[in-house]
Amino acid sequence: MSGYAGDRTTGFASPAADDIEGPIDLSEALDLRRPSRYPVRVSGATFAARGILPDDVLVVDTSVTAVHGSLVVASVAGRSMLAELRKTGRRWHLHSGDGCRPPVEVAESSDVEIWAAVTGVVRLVV
Amino acid sequence: MPVFGLIDANSFYCSCQRAFDPALKRRPVVVLSNNDGCAIARTKEAKALGIKMGDAWHLIRKDRKLAGVEWLSSNYPLYADMSRRVFEVLTDLVPRVEPYSIDEMFLDLSGINDLESLCVKLRQDVSQITKIPTCVGWGPTKTIAKLANAIAKDRPELEGVCDLTGAGARERYYRNLDVGEVWGIGRRSVEKLHASNIRTISHYVDADEKLIRAISGILGERIQSELRGDSCLRLSDMAPQRQGVSCTRSFGRPITEPEEMREAVCGFATRAAEKLRGEGLEGGHIAVFIQTSPHARQWGWYSGQRALSIPATNDTLVMVRHATRLLREIWRPGYRYIKAGVHLTDLSPDGAQASLLEPRNMAAESAMRAMDEINQRYGKQVLRPASIGVNRNWSPRQNMLSPRYTTKLAEIMVAGTF
Numbered sequence: 024m025s026g027y028a029g030d031r032t033t034g035f036a037s038p039a040a041d042d043i044e045g046p047i048d049l050s051e052a053l054d055l056r057r058p059s060r061y062p063v064r065v066s067g068a069t070f071a072a073r074g075i076l077p078d079d080v081l082v083v084d085t086s087v088t089a090v091h092g093s094l095v096v097a098s099v100a101g102r103s104m105l106a107e108l109r110k111t112g113r114r115w116h117l118h119s120g121d122g123c124r125p126p127v128e129v130a131e132s133s134d135v136e137i138w139a140a141v142t143g144v145v146r147l148v149v
Numbered sequence: 150m151p152v153f154g155l156i157d158a159n160s161f162y163c164s165c166q167r168a169f170d171p172a173l174k175r176r177p178v179v180v181l182s183n184n185d186g187c188a189i190a191r192t193k194e195a196k197a198l199g200i201k202m203g204d205a206w207h208l209i210r211k212d213r214k215l216a217g218v219e220w221l222s223s224n225y226p227l228y229a230d231m232s233r234r235v236f237e238v239l240t241d242l243v244p245r246v247e248p249y250s251i252d253e254m255f256l257d258l259s260g261i262n263d264l265e266s267l268c269v270k271l272r273q274d275v276s277q278i279t280k281i282p283t284c285v286g287w288g289p290t291k292t293i294a295k296l297a298n299a300i301a302k303d304r305p306e307l308e309g310v311c312d313l314t315g316a317g318a319r320e321r322y323y324r325n326l327d328v329g330e331v332w333g334i335g336r337r338s339v340e341k342l343h344a345s346n347i348r349t350i351s352h353y354v355d356a357d358e359k360l361i362r363a364i365s366g367i368l369g370e371r372i373q374s375e376l377r378g379d380s381c382l383r384l385s386d387m388a389p390q391r392q393g394v395s396c397t398r399s400f401g402r403p404i405t406e407p408e409e410m411r412e413a414v415c416g417f418a419t420r421a422a423e424k425l426r427g428e429g430l431e432g433g434h435i436a437v438f439i440q441t442s443p444h445a446r447q448w449g450w451y452s453g454q455r456a457l458s459i460p461a462t463n464d465t466l467v468m469v470r471h472a473t474r475l476l477r478e479i480w481r482p483g484y485r486y487i488k489a490g491v492h493l494t495d496l497s498p499d500g501a502q503a504s505l506l507e508p509r510n511m512a513a514e515s516a517m518r519a520m521d522e523i524n525q526r527y528g529k530q531v532l533r534p535a536s537i538g539v540n541r542n543w544s545p546r547q548n549m550l551s552p553r554y555t556t557k558l559a560e561i562m563v564a565g566t567f
């Protein structure tokens with residue numbers, strides 16, 4: 024904020040002046056600038072057992088091909104949902120996190136479409 | 150031979166909205182201009198209901214037939230970020246991309262063997278990664294690429310792509326399309342051309358150069374060469390350095406009090422100075438304007454503008470001081486003002502103007518830097534000159550604004566858990 028980064032000392036020249044790296048940029052670490060990366064907020068608790076809690080921020084990627092077992096964000100009847108993708112035979116289904124809902128097939132006819140695959144989770148505590 | 154492509158997003162603003170809200174899929178969606186004034190983007194479902202570009206929202210909102218339409222205020226931070234994403238997807242596959250407008254980009258496709266496969270892939274990747282549907286047209290000149298794109302958009306049977314590299318293919322379309330379809334031929338030229346019996350693009354291409362020049366000038370002649378397949382327009386990389394920085398607004402309700410106007414104009418000066426600093430520039434000329442509505446002349450009509458050359462600066466407080474002074478000179482009481490703005494021009498790189506006689510004001514510079522950083526971190530104008538005021542209830546109406554899904558953490562897309 025002040026423009027001082029450990030370099031421009033007034034009395035003794037900073038021995039670190041040529042080695043300033045700045046603070047860690049999480050947006051870079053999570054590769055959020057990639058055109059295919061989007062942040063998505065979780066609302067709901069059915070994936071708690073899988074370590075995803077309400078209010079977590081998912082980092083999802085629309086260029087990644089989801090495979091059997093991937094966590095995905097999909098549109099289900101006009102709503103965006105976090106679900107697990109599984110393949111049975113030649114069909115793909117979305118499975119719920121806690122097994123309480125019957126799976127739905129990924130198909131245009133059922134208005135279920137995969138939006139992106141989950142690549143990371145960010146959680147702020149407090 | 151060079152090959153140019155043009156990729157254009159279908160109903161770009163609406164498509165950006167749909168990308169993040171599956172409830173909008175297949176529904177008629179209309180995005181409104183600033184102040185929720187009129188329709189500026191429509192999905193094909195909305196077009197099918199008869200909604201036209203420029204239709205005033207307050208005139209059609211109550212129409213029974215349009216009860217199912219989703220109206221949305223324009224969300225420019227979202228559209229800009231989605232445009233960036235489209236651009237970046239394209240630069241992964243094509244060596245040079247020129248962002249021509251927020252929703253269309255020219256491509257350098259020279260020396261590529263299988264153009265059709267590449268262009269199909271461009272559409273697929275953009276659609277998968279950004280969720281934006283597009284059409285691609287290509288040919289030996291920019292003007293032809295633009296026409297090819299329009300053809301791809303108009304004819305669903307082409308499945309979103311149109312190749313006009315071959316003279317034969319061009320011939321076929323040229324014969325049936327009106328000259329008015331060509332990029333850069335304005336309405337007035339079209340009337341004159343029609344009057345001279347130049348109706349189709351074929352007529353235009355075959356016409357004598359001197360005649361075209363007499364009717365539509367040098368530009369018209371250049372368009373003729375381009376349509377014949379001789380490239381005159383090159384790909385530029387990005388817009389050249391901007392000529393000026395502006396901040397102008399239409400107010401949500403008329404402003405009649407001088408104090409309120411002063412706060413608004415100071416806000417514009419603040420924002421414009423911030424833009425300058427963001428681009429490492431200084432401005433040497435400042436203009437302020439205020440105006441009443443040209444449509445409500447019963448209240449009296451007035452438009453005032455005044456400008457001033459100043460020592461180049463990007464200091465908010467200096468700009469605010471000049472803006473206040475200029476406003477005082479043009480303010481006339483008794484009017485209902487609906488629009489105002491600040492333009493900064495004579496731009497130069499930051500610090501280029503510093504001289505020995507006028508030492509740079511280091512303290513002011515670091516104060517500005519600190520202000521920008523705080524505002525960047527905590528939101529627009531958390532810190533601002535006291536002159537801007539706090540309650541800005543003249544802010545433009547944006548009653549149907551969607552979240553800024555990709556630029557504000559508090560507004561990102563929400564997913565339920567299945």
Ligand SMILES: [Mg+2]
Nearest residue numbers: 157158160252
């Ligand atoms: Mg478009």
